[in-house]
Amino acid sequence: MNVDRITEKLNILADAAKYDVSCASSGSNRKNKDKGLGNASNGICHSYTEDGRCVSLLKILLTNHCIFDCAYCVSRKNNDIKRAAFTVQEVVDLTINFYRRNYIEGLFLSSGIFKNADYTMERLVHVAKKLRTEHNFNGYIHLKSIPGASAELMQEAGLYADRLSVNLEMPTEAGLKLLAPDKNRQDMIDPMHFLNQEIIRNTEEKKLFKNAPMFAPAGQSTQVIVGATPESDQQVLQSANYFYKNFNLKRVYYSGYVPVLADKRLPALNTAVPLVRENRLYQADWLMRFYGFHVNEIVNNQNPLLDLDIDPKLSWAIRNMQAFPIDINKADLQLILRVPGIGLLSAQKILAARKFAGLGWEQLKKIGVAINRARYFITCKSNEFERRDLTGQNIKQFIMAQSQSKYIKNTQTQLNLF
Ligand code: SF4
Secondary structure: OOHHHHHHHHHHHHHHHOOOOOOOOOOOOOOOOOOOEOOOOOOOOOOEOOOOOEOOOEEEEOEOOOOOOOOOOOOOOOOOOOOOEOOHHHHHHHHHHHHHOOOOOEEEEEOOOOOOHHHHHHHHHHHHHHHHHHOOEOOEEEEEOOOOOOHHHHHHHHHHOOEEEOOOEOOOHHHHHHHOOOOOHHHHHHHHHHHHHHHHHHHHHHHHOOOOOOOOOOOEEEEEEEOOOOOOHHHHHHHHHHHHHHHOOOEEEEEEOOOOOOOOOOOOOOOOOOHHHHHHHHHHHHHHHHOOOOHHHHOOOOOOOOOOOOOHHHHHHHHOHHHOOEEOOOOOHHHHOOOOOOOHHHHHHHHHHOOOOOOOHHHHHHHOOOHHHHOOOEEOOOOOOOOOOOOHHHHHHHHHHHHHHHHHHHHHHHHHOO
16 A cells, blocks of 8 residues: 555545535444444544534545536536545545544545446445445444435445435525536435435334344435525525425534635635534524424524524524513423523423422522523522513623623633633
8 A cells, every 4th residue: 555645645535525514423323243343322422623523533535536516616627626536445444444543433435426426326335335344344434425326326325324415515406506507406305315215114124123234323414505605594494494304314514615716606715604604503403403493483584594693592582572481480391492591401400300399590500591591581489580671682782791791701711821
């Protein structure tokens, strides 16, 4: 093996893969078997780069050669960059070597499209197959599916990968047509549909036959690029909601567009999407999946954009002051979950604790409720209620001012340490 050449390829192909954020590895419970290598389990640890991107896995492209010319992509065929391609065996060897040295916990493998979708997908599947069957590798494998790849290859991929994902790329079909004219939305939807059916079928099969082979046990996910096209947060989240509902996705990843290429169809090079927008989208996504919010409650025609100053739950609450205050000692779980400053865990603790005695501010604080937020929206056993004549806007100002002064205090404390 020519180490210098492999290192050079690694530099090129790991760098090209950094724009894909859909690499969290949770959700699989593949166990180490037959004295094999690795053990992918829930909570496998992730690490993040300075700009917040996950790098816990060996995250590479098989190649950055590509026959397509997607405007937003650094690997597009008309971009003048250094190109490289790993062989199947090189990716297998790298994964095993890095795993043995404890550098990684698994593999995230994507690729530019060379020749055609099936030719590329076949090679991705081959990597996973070799790792599982020749090296008895039980670590986590996430394969990016190539849009337009055949059902047979998707089926085979599901036997070896923990997670499969098909990138939607743009939140809407119109955005995709504009920036990726070679791509077709249906080529993304068909494999997602196929995977969904197979995952459901496999779950049923596993109930009947314990030893039935696993099929993509960590499910499927997708990624949308935000800010390369002018879609609002409403369009982004409605699209995510549609795919969660219809394709049983484990996760939608929101990737703020990083301007690396000049193209008149794209935003100017100096207009990167603020990280806080990505953050707000993830918070909104969380509200839809775990807090019982309907997408239209978070973003709608009156509020098509998420408020970047405050989180989406607080934003919803101050627009719906008529729903408050709620009595924390009587309200049901769904209502409690709508209170800013109360998370899932705290809500459950409140339900358990109030069975024994009415709760006041002190107990709520001990439970983990962020009183500085929640106090504007709840009543409890304590007598000191917040003024109820505050408008939503007043509350927003107070909370923002408080966070600001907390931030200044923390910064001063940190500075004093030096
Ligand atoms: S198909 Fe994928 S790798 Fe190729 S240009 Fe488009 S986004 Fe980039």
